Amino acid sequence: MDKFYHSVRLDASLCKGCINCIKRCPTEAIRVRGGKASINNKFCIDCGECIRVCPHHAKHATYDKLDCMRQYEYTVALPAPSLYSQFNNLDDVNIVLNALIRMGFDDVFEVGAAAELVSEATRKYISEHEDGLPYISTACPSVVRLIRVRFPNLIPHLLPLNPPVEVAAVLAAKRAMEKTGLPREKIGIIFISPCPSKVTYVKAPLGTEKSQVDRVLAIKDVYPKLLACMKAVSREEYPTIGTAGKIGISWGHSGGEASGLFTESYLAADGIENVIRVLEDMEDQKFTNLRFVELNACNGGCVGGVLTVENPYVAEVKLKRLRKYMPVARTHMSENSQEIIPWTTGVQYEPVFSLGNTMMESFSRLNQVERLMKKFPGLDCGSCGAPTCKALAEDIVRGEANESDCVYFLRENLHKLSEEVSMLAEDLGEGRKKKEKQEPLKLIKEYIDRISQEMSVLDQKEGVKRDGAGTDESGNLSDD
Ligand code: SF4
Ligand code: SF4
Structure with missing residues (x-):
């Protein structure tokens, strides 16, 4: 018997990545990444809330015909x-x-x-x-x-x-x-x-x-x-x-x-x-x-x-x-x-929300979560696909997300990079000899590459939000 069996499922092909469901899940079991929702089967309690709120009928229950x-x-x-x-x-x-x-x-x-x-x-x-x-x-x-x-x-x-x-x-x-x-x-x-x-x-x-x-x-x-x-x-x-x-x-x-x-x-x-x-x-x-x-x-x-x-x-x-x-x-x-009528087996605690396997590991990861949360805006906007900034920080320490999933964090990074580029450009403008200009030019090229990489991540995110569609990453409980 699968102790985490679930009857609430996701049909990834119907999901538009609209993030309506992530906020309503009482156990924060849903994430939207790459434009598609997924359900963490260990967190889900089959309450059916996500079925009620999904406007695209991507969530449903399985039962017999x-x-x-x-x-x-x-x-x-x-x-x-x-x-x-x-x-x-x-x-x-x-x-x-x-x-x-x-x-x-x-x-x-x-x-x-x-x-x-x-x-x-x-x-x-x-x-x-x-x-x-x-x-x-x-x-x-x-x-x-x-x-x-x-x-x-x-x-x-x-x-x-x-x-x-x-x-x-x-x-x-x-x-x-x-x-x-x-x-x-x-x-x-x-x-x-x-x-x-x-x-x-x-x-x-x-x-x-x-x-x-x-x-x-x-x-x-x-x-x-x-x-x-x-x-x-x-x-x-x-x-x-x-x-x-x-x-x-x-x-x-x-x-x-x-x-x-x-x-x-x-x-x-x-x-x-x-x-x-x-x-x-x-x-x-x-x-x-x-x-x-x-x-x-x-x-x-x-x-x-x-x-x-x-x-x-x-x-x-x-x-x-x-x-x-x-x-x-x-x-x-x-x-x-x-x-x-009496139970024949007991109910055991399932520590699915723990951040680590040991007390020490959980404690150190909790510190990491707190440090990460200071970097995020605390708006719980859901744009990263997690229901709250804290949930994103926890995903990052579990290795399931990146800092750049936060659009505000990404924008801030872009801002810093463009400031550094303009400082270098100023340096160049101060009339150095041709040989001395080689090093800053190399740096500028690197900066431009990084900016365009981050821009494409941002574009992708915003594109997903605008179109309500994205790549085809399926969820843990997907029917696919
Ligand atoms: S379309 Fe996808 S992201 Fe939007 S509510 Fe339904 S399952 Fe959630
Ligand atoms: S049924 Fe949906 S809303 Fe309820 S716990 Fe599972 S994923 Fe969350």
Whole structure:
């Protein structure tokens, strides 16, 4: 398993080098050099922000196509609670669940039902392990990945329980095998996801060695086909197959998970910038009375994932309306579910942002970064292709960029060189003998060569910015 697997990718052929994405990446994982973006796969947490902001659709998420269902003898759909929030005037989740069967799935297992089990397990875990308070939800894989690379001190606060999608997959696979007698490999457990982060979770899970989810579809791909099937279902009599209640459905929006814990001592934040602010405050031990912290990388929670179709705030209202007349919870823990919910592996700190391999090396490189930053203007303009002057300085000490990538630095150099040339020209003008003029002439030629070299670098940079196009250097996560 590649622990830095990513589902967010770059199509270098579509990238225009416009630098829109570099500033929005919360982990400064993107650089634009030679007119093309690239993603550092160790820094990326698959939050999907760059997909949202790229005006040229050069960033996208990878996931499975609908026809993957055909590869299995028996398929079970795992609909995320956020799926229900995509439809207008939906007042019964059973319409969606029966439409999934009509679409071709053999069975459905609601992720919301598994979420009710995780809520119950969380209440139990927190009350039995008060020494680790406050606990941070591990339902959003981007948040767990962010903590893994940037907030090592908070790793002990991660709630060591599997996310609902994993619990749903284990239970769904077990039920399918019992029902059909088929071996596990002939059964496809297929999650319908609101975000790329959960696609990444399935390929490279944290907290468990291997995910029981076999395939992941995007809500936006399923939506049109499902909508047509829902219209047909709603005209007939359909059976009640939903097993999630208010608690399970609420996991689809920010604050929903925390509300199922029946405590006032919680904090819920959504949107990656807010999440980072909360984590920084937690590191500074600003929250002393909290029991639980729910964090979602997307605005509004899972309803705001980039693989959904509805506006996150409208979707949240729809979800709240849908759950209004539901019972509080409809699925409860058994002995079996108690065993499958806890993590089986821990999360290890990945020091990807360190500047060196040893403490000494990191310290000396940090000094180099500080020296370099004094040379740069501190405008964080992004023209160098790095999001900030500090990020450029760090790239330089890692050997991934040059000082001349900074256009201001380059201009200053040109200015100095032309001053030196004019001083030499003055010397020459003072009427030396022909032989004595040879040396300064050689120097002038050298200066002119250097100036024209630096000018061509500058031209290239400005040309890239003007045209929005450049050479064809592809990114680490490019599809090419
Ligand atoms: S630099 Fe490339 S990937 Fe980034 S926003 Fe511009 S076109 Fe999209
Ligand atoms: S998906 Fe990765 S590269 Fe894109 S903004 Fe998020 S962390 Fe940055």
